[in-house]
Amino acid sequence: MQIELKLNGRVCKADVSPDMRLLDFVREQGCASVKCGCDTSNCGLCTLWLDGKPVLSCSVLAVRANGHEVTTLEGLQADAAEFGAFLSDEGAEQCGYCSPGFIMNVLAMVKELPDPTEEQIQHYLAGNLCRCSGYQGQLRAIRKYLLAKQEGKL
């Protein structure tokens, strides 16, 4: 099937099979930051934005993205580096495999909730699994990032 969509701001036309997942499609298009961690929509590694909203790309068909805007971490390099620096300063990107999906969701959260409570943060990100870090360092990084933002340091 022919689809046409915007991937990280660039128009992208392709012929895809009807059962192709958006996850596999964006990886084929060179967006390697998008990872697959499960078969059951549980891990959040494949998180990207569809029209600016976070979705699990393992659970969206590529054809559903037809006519829409898809954003991956490749399209948000400056934001990724900005928040990623906080994550790195905590050492909370351990293997880093969960980091892109997690950061996509953090950036979405910050757009939606400029001043989230700790509970809001934990619930917003509950679908992003990380087997390495124990989550504490991720939370420290988010807090420091939000603080820096509020203090106008970013």
Add this chain to the structure above:
Amino acid sequence: MKKYVSAPVRKRDAMALVTGQPVYTSDLLPAHCLTVKLLRSPHASALIKSIRTDTAKKVPGIACILTWEDVPTARFTQAGQTYPEPSPYDRLILDRRIRCEGDPVAIVAGENEQAVDTALRMIKVEYEVLEPILDFTKALDNPILVHPEEDFKALCDVGADNKRNLCCCGVNEEGDVEKELAECDIIIDQTYHTLSNSQAMMETFRTFTQLDAFGRLQVTSSTQVPFHVRRILSNALQIPKSRIRVIKPRIGGGFGAKQSAVSEVYPAIVTMKTGRPAAIEYTRTESMTNGSPRHEMQIHIRLGADKEGNIRAIDLYTLSNAGAYGEHGPTTVGLSGHKSIPLYGTPRAYRFAWDVVYSNTMSGGAYRGYGATQGIFALETAVNELAAKLNMDPCKLREKNMVKQGQVMPAYYGELLQSCTLDKCLEKAKAMIDWDNKYPARQLENGHIRSVGVAMAMQGSAISNVDIGSAEIRLTDEGFYIMLIGATDMGTGCDTILAQMAADCLDCDLERISVQGVDTDQSPYDCGSYASSTTYLTGMAVIKTCEQIREKIVAQGAAMLKLSPDEVEFDGKAVRSLTTGEQVTLPEIGYASLSGAYPVISACVSHTSPVSPPPFMAGIAEIDLDPETGKVELVDYAAAVDCGTVINTNLARVQTEGGLVQGIGMTLSEDIQYSAKGNLRNRNFMQYKIPTRLDAGKLRVEFESSYEPTGPFGAKSIGELVINTPAPAITNAIYNATGLQFRKLPITSEQIAMGLLKKEK
């Protein structure tokens, strides 16, 4: 000069990881790479009567289909261990005999996934289904044999006997346990049971292979053990090691899972047969059903003490379930006793005996903690039971009995304990949680119970006299260094930690050291990252290498100044005369060493250790338990760790937090169940629940560092240790809240609620 050791240095690959650069195995696939998948057996025990692949082979795009008739007939082990491996050689790439659900039956390679999936459906297999032996407690000397084959081979004398379903057995003791137990006032005599938890690293097993320009097999794999993978492939494919090169890119987590060559052999044999690049990626389900999980263990303990609470004897017997194959079977079991019993310095006698048996369940492997986790759950729970029986605070009981620095540890290979602040760790954890006010429990107004529970833990630092760590450092023109290592950074940060050490040894900026690892054609031999060895063992190799390279720099600098080495000093930037101050800079020395006038300046040293100094920790859990539903919520966890000198304060903290959460999952939610036919029920993250950030609770970590004289900068290990306390500490907290003593993991809400109901009646 800035010092890097003991600082919170950012990981050197961090920014690449957080911006999603293509650095992992699957991001690097060569063009026109064949997709490899496995047809797996639905049966736990069977013989393949026939396989028909002719129609499947006709599917357009199929490049090759292999069955048991197409693979070498020499048995090997997938365990990544130093040769000769203690794990028996009990595997073939594909075998006619099926020994567990999911055992591979055929390898299918094709141009794309659709073709491979179609072909997989068209392979016709006729099985002779056999009765499996699923209950490992009945496996020893059972008439059903998992490995009846004649060519089963154990390289080491581990007591293996395949005609008895025995992978390994042994006993180790000191003093007269029976006599001591007979004289004890109190004996705790109980059996504890832990399951075969999955590491659940976010990147599943994966490998791609290709032939390089010289016709050699080039293997890129998400592995912790590249050099062992080279040998394993050589054994499996029956080709010399000289024809194999193994490369490790960034790894998406391992936790021991990737200390076995789980996925490597399949694309490798496809590339050997077709000459084409080939790649395999395990699904999450495959990683769960046919990975290399923790060994299920049943541990029987007899713990004896006098009325005052002096522990007099420990008798510990472990029955471990190897599953279908013996990977890491003989070695994990050893830690269940050798790294639990030595926590206590008071016993006059101990005995540790073990059997490791085969069964038709998935084969075990290495998982963080490696048997110590199971043993510590059992022994620490027994000690908490003893405290309850003595009516004594479990912390007091530990203070009375714990091992102390300067003691010889009979159950730890007779090693002298040269560094230990376990006493301070316990004190610290108690203070952090306010133990004296919170022990044992209190009722909240909403009916919930708040309680605390305690445990201690230890581990080792590398395998003494066996494992090897190496580093090679070269001085280049411009005076920067290239450091080659064979230790595998799997997120643990060793590429950074080892560079921190080198920078301090060479008095230079971290940026002046470029770290490269791992490529078996280029890196110095290193057994890989496992057994909590990297910081301790490869770290010492780095220090020794730096010493040599300094000597060479000083010698050449002195020669360039026409002085003798004792007339100059090297401050990291230049070699200068002690009298005149005349100097040659490091870039000048670097250039000169490459000009032919002087020898090239490089050094490579490997290191092995006669001892394996244990790190220690104390962990205290505070839980909120709802007696209506049995739900346990972790309110607070206080962890105090003695890993010797902390090399990177950030990474050590995150290691600890990550290990604790894995331990929490093992205790409360990560369940493994089989159907009556031997099919695993917990096959994905829906059924095997690893902790989310909502389950992790609040964790607090402090370091109480001792100084280990045999370690780099005084460091010991940390990676594995930190998974060991949650299971016994939370089990203890549940007991303190409810009076229910659980001895099997996981402890689910349902079990607690039902237990409380039964108690009421």
